[in-house]
Amino acid sequence: MASVVIYAIVAFVILGLIFGGLLGYAAIRFKVEGDPIVDQIDALLPQTQCGQCGYPGCKPYAKAIADGDEINKCPPGGEATIQELANLLGREAKPLDDAHEGEKPKQVAFIREDECIGCTKCIQACPVDAIVGAAKKMHTVIADECTGCDLCVDPCPEDCIDMIQLQPTVDTWTWKAPERTIPVKEVS
Amino acid sequence: MVMKFTPHSSPHTAGNNDTGKLMRLVVLCTIPGILVQTYFFGWGTLIQLVLAISVALGVEASILKLRQRPISFYLKDNSALLTAVLLGIALPPHLPWWATVIGVTSAIMLGKQLYGGLGFNPFNPAMVGYVVLLIAFPVEMTTWVPVQSISEHQLSFLGSLNMIFTEQVGELTTQSLKQLSISQFDGITAATPLDTVKNDLGNMHSLQESLSSPIFQALAGDLWYVGKGWFWVNLAYLAGGIYLIMRKAITWHIPLSLLATLLIISNMFSLFSEDSYATPIFHLFSGATMLGAFFIATDPVSACTTNKGRIYYGIGIGILLYCIRSWGGYPDAIAFAVLLMNMAAPTIDHYTRPRTYGHRIPTVTKE
Amino acid sequence: MKAKSAHHLWQFAGGIHPPENKSISTQQPIQDLPMPDKLVLPLRQHIGAPAQPVVTVGDTVLKGQKIAEGQGFISCPVHAPTSGVVTSISDHAIPHASGMEDTCVVIEPDGQDRWIDKQENPDFVTLKKTELNAIIREAGISGMGGAGFPTAVKTAPRDNIDTLIINAAECEPYITADDVLMRERADEIIEGIEIVARLISPRRILVGIEDNKAQAITAMEKAAAGTSVDIVVIPTKYPSGGEKQLIYILTGKEVPSGAIPASIGVVVQNVGTCAAIYRAVRYGEPLISRVTTLTGLAPKHPGNFNVLIGTPVSHLLKTGLQAPVAKLVMGGPMMGFELASDDIPVIKTTNCILAPSKEELGEAIPEQQCIRCGECAKACPANLLPQQLYWHSAAKELDKAESYNLFDCIECGACAYVCPSHIPLVQYYRFAKTEIKVQKADKEKAERAKIRYEQRNARLEEAKRQKEEQRRLRAEKAAKAKAAKAAAAKEAAASGEAQSADAPKKTSQDDDARKAVIEQALARAKAKKAAKQAKSSNDGSATPSATDKAE
Known part of the structure; x- marks a missing residue:
């Protein structure tokens, strides 16, 4: 009986050592360098510095986002920026804030x-x-x-x-994605 | 007078390839196999096919309507037809009609349309339907009819219809059918050769003892003890498959690597212990091996798309097929092997990217 | 074929064999066209900076006279294709996939076709390399196979070139311009090749011709006899005429991704370009005309024509139609682009005008879903995975598309050609490519804006700090003065001094408000004068920091 208890304890100690060692190693091996999240957010913002988000520039808005503000307040960035921010921060992508008039052309x-x-x-x-x-x-x-x-x-x-x-020129003109040409829905 | 046009992107010409035609060709290539199967196992197969096709087209059309998609445009891609044919072939000929309906509906609905239709399904739809049935109704699904010439009751066309739709023929009912299946052979129903061998080997019989059971009674044409009729059925699907490769509807990579893997592994185990493992020929020409290798595993949507990837994919199916057949809980394993490898296909594709022109090594990026 | 085709060939991955349809336009020798009513000369017919006009509206120009000068290193001049009057220099529809307009010089021919004084060089072999290259540059020659890269850049004298490849593959269906050119002017081509060879001194010269051009091969072999030019016959397969593919076929070398052929010691020239080089060097004729194929089932007299650069396509179609034109394609059916109208000129790169009938090349078949059959991957000559590129492009996952080497796609269209689901794959790739380019440009601009914003902030901070500093110094000074005064006259009151020390502490808002009032008054009073001043000081040499001081 006593030997079983000892075995159990020894086994757990060994297991503990192994996993502890593994975790310790992993902590060193896969160490994450600081979290420059504000810079990462700032890099995604369009840098128009327009202040439409209610902050005096893109960097301040980036800080605000990092502190929990909504990600859908940037009209110049539009849907694309919201999507990228959502991906970066693991938040849900929302449509542009109602307070803004929506995306404007460049x-x-x-x-x-x-x-x-x-x-x-x-x-x-x-x-x-x-x-x-x-x-x-x-x-x-x-x-x-x-x-x-x-x-x-x-x-x-x-x-x-x-x-x-800005009107597109021959230099800035872009191809459009093909429109799916599925035949018109049949009336049945 | 200036001529005006609406420009489109190049190329302005196209070859003759067409998805609908491609699917149709695959369907046509199953015909020799279907005919041989009907010859050996009776009208049941054909009835199942007709039933499966009509249900599949109906389900496909109604879901397209629910999804507000143009119906005839999508039906013309023939993918529902192909799914129905592959599933219809794989079902036991005298499976009750309601099971077939459930299977086909699951295949089209769960296996394909719920993912967004053709092209978006990660799994082979026909095999999804098959596995749903196999798990839900194991007895019905593992009850195959014996080859007609050795059964006591030969079912006419009407008899088969009765069997499928009313589940009784004369004194035989579903209940007795189940009992019969437990007593293994004769009457109207029997296990497949794969099942027989598996059970016998599991029950400590030797392979030789197992092969002496009636379904292996060597008649002309069953030279390699693979089960009467099964050899010819597989041969017919092999012929259809080779024709598909010749017509370039499929590439050789998946079938060849699959069959070669199966051959090598079964050979190894057969040599290792002759009495406890079936022969390579038995594995290659029994059950749904050829159908699986040429028609099911090659479904482009759910398989790997790079040629190198296809080889790994085929090898994977071959290994899984052998393992499940020999040590798993089911006699045949095409469905499970294919579905399992479907899951692995995107990963395999990711790691088997070809080297692009002008690049030193294949670029593998982090997902 | 002959002994010379014993040259070892490599085979590139993929490729397709579309119907060739070349015999439509090879039944006649090269023909001339009547003079068109107008010639429209885009200033950008080449890759690089557009040319700058050196004529003005109303000028009379002679045939071969330079009407626009190249700008910068990678650019090309433009010459008048005939004598006449410049009637406009303005936007006109140009041959471009966008169907957009760009600056063109329009010339109305006077019908006399008078040449400018040509600088002929009967003994051009004695010319120096730099002189030869200057002639090529001044003649406005750019690649005539399709891309239109300024030739002089590629023929700049150097000595690190291993192989000069002459692209005579002409793998696109329908096009026969190079084919007939080789049949009829093989000697000129070979002379041109030798001029290029002198400039870049390659170790070997290979002319790659597809084996479906028997007459051209015979003519070229005859012309090349006794020279160091090797005629290599290659198997017919699209796109063997793609620059990268041809290099691989002939040398077994691959151009590294993102690099140019010269980086592996290869220079590729088109046969037409070589003929133009010879005409320019020997006869002093700039590039003002070219051989263009008119083909398809719509034209009544398809064939190859000597076309003056700038000739509107409608003029070519005046040779007669036997069926309604379904569309107009400049270039071949695989890589050419559709024209938005027939009022678009033939330019230096126009090797073919394809005018198919409706039955021949009609409407595109509706796109079905991708079934991942991998046919496209089998056809891709760049060994890409077109199905993955499509998947990510369609989903606008542009970074993933890029990671599948989207930019190594040469847009040859082989994938779309074989696709059983009729997906316009190339358009998806083009969409993704241009979209990525725009995004990158936006990113760059955002980066610049960020730097400017930060610099501005830093400057404002600095200005503020300096102001504070000055204020502090002044306050100290005032305090000292006060102390001194206090020491000097203990009985004096400190009230006046205190006020002066307080003055600078006024808020900037007050400042602004006051300034606005002043400025508005100023504006009202001197609006006219200010406007006048503004006009005269157009340069605006003052910097923002100068205005900050005004604050």
Whole structure:
């Protein structure tokens, strides 16, 4: 009787040692380096810095998401970004927040230059320094750097900034996915 | 006057391949086997086929209607037809009609449409239906008719119909049928040779003793003791299968690797202990071996798609087939072996990617 | 065939044998067309930067006169194909899969066909390599087999080339432009090949011709006799004329993924390009016309034509129709693209105009589900798994599609051709490829935006810090002054000083509000003047940091 108890104890001790060793090894072997989740989220955001999410930029929104905010507040990113965020965070993908008007086509700001008075308001509003100009000198938008956030539109006292939709050119044109050409449903 | 067109992507021409035609060809290639099967086992097989096909098409059409898909467009791919034919062939000829209906419905509904229809099913639909029946109604499903010439009762066409739809012929009822099946042979029903050998070997009989049972009574044409009729049935499916390969409807990879594996393993065990393991020829030409190798395992949707993968897939089925037949709980194992390998197919495909032009080694990415 | 085809050949994976339909257009020798009413010359007929026009509307141009200059290293000039008047330089439908418009120079021929002074070189063998290559560049020659890569880039003199391959496979069904060119102008082609060979000094020169072109092979072998050019007959199989496939067939080498053939010491030129090189070097003729196949069952007189670059397709069809045209394909039925209208010009890369009847190449069959039969994988010449690419492309799992080497797909269409479910596979791949490119561009842009945003934030922080610093210094100064004053005149009150020390602490909001008021007033008062100023100082040389100081 006593020997059975001893055997049992010995067996469990050995098992404990083996598994403990394995777990310890695994902890070293498969160690996960820090958790730069905010950076990972930030990398998925479109970096328009438009503030439509209610935060002053993409990074702050990334921090907010990491702290538990919803992932569906980014209209420039649209469904694709929500999907990627959902995959990254293991959360459920939701449709874009109702507070937002939905996905807009890509656009850039354009200053009607003969109406510009050189007030520099738009320059101060631009989150990515995509507008150049000086006080009382005409301003203009560097189209390639403009993220289309439209933060410059409201501050303009002359209302001379338009958001222009980008038209595809031969260079930016993309193929469309085939439409499934299943015959029309039969009336039976 | 400018001509206007709506451009489409290239290529602007297409070959003659067609899914519907492909499936139809596979169905046509089962005909020799079906005829031989009917010759040896009576009208039951044909009745099961007609029943299975009509139920399959009906179920397919009604589910398509529920899913609001165009019905005739999808029926024309002939995949429901093929599923019904493969399942109909595999069912015992005198299986009660309700079992057939359940089996076919499960095959089409659970095995295919619930996954999104043709192309999305991870498992071979016909085998899903077969396994549902095998697990739910083991007695009915393992009760095969004996070859007509050695049975005492030869069933006419009407007799078979009666048997299937009313489950009684004359003094024989379902009840007596079950008892008969327990007493193993004669009357209207009998176990298959595979079943017989399996039971006998399990009961410490030697292979020789087992082979002396009536269903092995060597008559002309059953030279290798594989069970009367079964040899010819398998030969007919083999012929159909080879024709399929010649027509390039299937590739040789799966059938050949499957049969070669089965041959090698059975040979090994047979040499190791002649008395306790059936011969290679017995394994190759008994049960549903040929049907499975050429018609069931080669179902493209649920099998591997790379040629290298197909070889591993065939080997896997061969091994599982032998193991389940020899040591498992069921006499024949095509269905289980195929379904198990269906599960492994995506993984095999993932690790057998060919080397792309201009790449040093095959790229295997993390999923 | 002959002794020369004893050359060892390798066989690439996959490939298909579609009906060739080449005899439709090989019954006649190369013919000339009447002069069209207008010639439309896109500025981008090649891969690389578009050419810049050097003529203006209303200019009279001579045949062979340069009308647009190449921009940068990978670019090509464009020349007037005949004498006439430039009637417009504006957007016009161009031959492109998108059916979109791009800048074109339109010339109305004057019917006189007057040449510019040509620089002929009867003894071109004495020219220096750099001179030869300059001629090729100035003649506006770009690859005439389909892709249109500027030829001068590939013929730039160098000495690390092992094999020069001349692509004469012409594996696409219907197309016979290279075939008849070889039959009729084999000598010019061989001369052209030798010019290229002189430029890049290859160890060997191989001309790959599919064995379905017996007449062309005979002509080429005759012309190549006594030269170092090897005519190699290869088995007919689509797509053996694909650059990568032909390289493999002839050398057994594979071009590494994402690299160019030169990286394995191979340069590939099309036969038509070689003939054009010879015309340019020997006779000083720039690339202003080419041989184009008009074929299909719709044209009454299918055949090969000397077509001036810029000739609208409708002009080719004026040779007569015997059936309604179901569609217009530029290129072959496997890799060509459909034209949105017949008012689209033939360009340097146009080897074929296919005008099929409805019965010949009609509507696409509706797409069924993929049954994973693997026929596509058997046909794929790049050894890809088209079924997986399709699966992931259709599901928009673009990263997975990419991991299955999507970008190694050459879009040859063999997979779609054999697909029993009639899936437009190539379109799925094109969709996925362009989508991935757009996403990558977006990512890059986002990355740049992020950097700019962060830099701006850093700068604002720095400005704020500096302001704080200054404020602190001023406060200290004030305090010191105060202390000094206090020391100097103990009886004096400190109220005035305290005020001055407080002044900088005003919030920036106050600042902004005040500034806005000022600015609005300013704007109202000087709107006109500001606008004028704005116009004159168009350069906007001021930097954002300058404006920050204004704050």
